[in-house]
Amino acid sequence: MNILVCISNVPDTTTKVTFNANNTQFNTAGVQFIINPYDEIALARAIELTDGGKGTVTVIHVGEAANEPTIRKALAIGATDAVRVNAPAHDAYFVAVQIAAYIKQHPFDLVLTGRESIDYNGSKLAAMLGELLDLPSVSIIKKLDLDGTQATVEREIEGGKETLTIPLPFVAGTAEGVAESKIPNMRGIMSARTKPLAVVEPVEVKTLTEIISYETPAPRGQVKLVAADDVAKLVALLHNEARVI
Amino acid sequence: MSVLVYAENTGGKFKKSVYEAVSYARAIANQNNTTLTAISIGDVSSDELSALGNYGAHKILNVSNGQLKNFVNQAYAAVLAKAAEAEQADVVVISNTFSGRGLAPRVAVKLSAGIADGAVSLPETADGKFIVKKTAFSGKAFAMVQLTSVNIVIALIPNSYKVIENITNAVTEDFLVETKESDFKAMLKEIIKSADKVSLPDAEIVVSGGRGLKGPENWGMIEELAGLLGAATACSKPVSDAGWRSHSEHVGQTGIAVSPNLYIAIGISGAIQHLAGISSSKVIVVINKDAEAPFYKVADYGIVGDAFEIVPKLIDAVKAYKASA
Numbered sequence: 001m002n003i004l005v006c007i008s009n010v011p012d013t014t015t016k017v018t019f020n021a022n023n024t025q026f027n028t029a030g031v032q033f034i035i036n037p038y039d040e041i042a043l044a045r046a047i048e049l050t051d052g053g054k055g056t057v058t059v060i061h062v063g064e065a066a067n068e069p070t071i072r073k074a075l076a077i078g079a080t081d082a083v084r085v086n087a088p089a090h091d092a093y094f095v096a097v098q099i100a101a102y103i104k105q106h107p108f109d110l111v112l113t114g115r116e117s118i119d120y121n122g123s124k125l126a127a128m129l130g131e132l133l134d135l136p137s138v139s140i141i142k143k144l145d146l147d148g149t150q151a152t153v154e155r156e157i158e159g160g161k162e163t164l165t166i167p168l169p170f171v172a173g174t175a176e177g178v179a180e181s182k183i184p185n186m187r188g189i190m191s192a193r194t195k196p197l198a199v200v201e202p203v204e205v206k207t208l209t210e211i212i213s214y215e216t217p218a219p220r221g222q223v224k225l226v227a228a229d230d231v232a233k234l235v236a237l238l239h240n241e242a243r244v245i
Numbered sequence: 246m247s248v249l250v251y252a253e254n255t256g257g258k259f260k261k262s263v264y265e266a267v268s269y270a271r272a273i274a275n276q277n278n279t280t281l282t283a284i285s286i287g288d289v290s291s292d293e294l295s296a297l298g299n300y301g302a303h304k305i306l307n308v309s310n311g312q313l314k315n316f317v318n319q320a321y322a323a324v325l326a327k328a329a330e331a332e333q334a335d336v337v338v339i340s341n342t343f344s345g346r347g348l349a350p351r352v353a354v355k356l357s358a359g360i361a362d363g364a365v366s367l368p369e370t371a372d373g374k375f376i377v378k379k380t381a382f383s384g385k386a387f388a389m390v391q392l393t394s395v396n397i398v399i400a401l402i403p404n405s406y407k408v409i410e411n412i413t414n415a416v417t418e419d420f421l422v423e424t425k426e427s428d429f430k431a432m433l434k435e436i437i438k439s440a441d442k443v444s445l446p447d448a449e450i451v452v453s454g455g456r457g458l459k460g461p462e463n464w465g466m467i468e469e470l471a472g473l474l475g476a477a478t479a480c481s482k483p484v485s486d487a488g489w490r491s492h493s494e495h496v497g498q499t500g501i502a503v504s505p506n507l508y509i510a511i512g513i514s515g516a517i518q519h520l521a522g523i524s525s526s527k528v529i530v531v532i533n534k535d536a537e538a539p540f541y542k543v544a545d546y547g548i549v550g551d552a553f554e555i556v557p558k559l560i561d562a563v564k565a566y567k568a569s570a
Binding site: 011013014015016017019037038092093096118119120121122123124125126127128130131132134136137138139140142152155156157158159160161162163164165166167170175176177206207208209210211212213214215216217220221223224225226227228231232234235236237238239242244245 | 433546550565
């Protein structure tokens, strides 16, 4: 059982998001980068599924050498080895083509990604990989169990959930519920330094999208406070002024 | 060229988000002086299908192949790509629902299309460009994405575009497609409907509780208020992490992003990760006993006070308002 986990390098969740150069660049000054939290869930489940020598967990990351601490963190958590595709992650399609090219050379039984990255929130990678590799994909799963070569997954839908059975190999995007993130222990941190990290060069991809600028949400006006003993006034304001009830 | 919109059904019915997507797609067709085709896949009645013509669809395609009764993203993507080719559609609009997010990227790859997921407004098409505004950084910002490809897929966030009535008297045609056995490897076993009356991503009003409510046993008043307002219930991350409420109710940066008309936050301090998930709410009400809670900085209305005092009063006030309305 060999599992590939795709990891993305994202700003820490407490980051205050600001932009540079006339709102065309994300301001990374003082920003701490982490493994995308949803990818950590994928990694944790992959480690559980291969626990006790039942297989390997490879992590793959598309990004520059500066992101290697994030890859080492994944190795410290328990991945067996790592691959870095040496190119900035231009967009989801670029990343998907790189990872699909690697998988075509090195097939895996299961490919996991996070449900979305917390920077660009695309939820695209799992489905794009599925399409590029002609494999089934499920984008936002809450549960993943394996029985031999057959998986049972639970996916969220509006107003409930669906259970699906899927034969290996396939691609899935993990959300909360699949596993609890793991914290690396000292042994993991020590061994991460010597685990293999291969660097591969990117394949060529036609660019389809370009981010040209960013905006931050319009600031809201001053909050209108209603006295605690006049709650009916809030209801009146919501009805007459805000017109939302 | 033309525009194609996918009308996703839920148990044979179209939700408001479908009519939003049809209205949005029609506006794009108007921008480009072209026509709009809507496509439905699965078991949908002819009355329900013809309703798509109330929001601007010029033509309605119905795919009622028995094998395609249940959603399988791989197989549905193949159908949509074939329909786009048949209709010579260069723009495909899909709702950014849970299923839509599994579908739209596959369609985009099939059509070699650039994709703008999480779109929140109509494209800017000046100078022959095609630029779409989408959410980024989990609601902390928006990105303007230029699509440089010939074909384009847009996944539109529910509740971000208005339903616009536009009666076309469009006729429904059956669209016949050949399916591929290998596209059906993922098999639906069971659908489990949640007990909630209103689903969170679709909700126009959301009542959300935080740690200030002290324990899961105190959610009765949250549910009662939500019930009165026809709202969905939600919670902050510490609440779902503590197991007081299900993860599917967790709103925030690593949970669900919502964009309701009204978001009522009760006993939630307003950590930056929570605010990220609710920043596109149209009106925000905060009830918190700490007047310095960061949530008040982004709220439209607020009551400073103890939730255990204020919420029962609010329930009474809503009942009184409903009785008089």
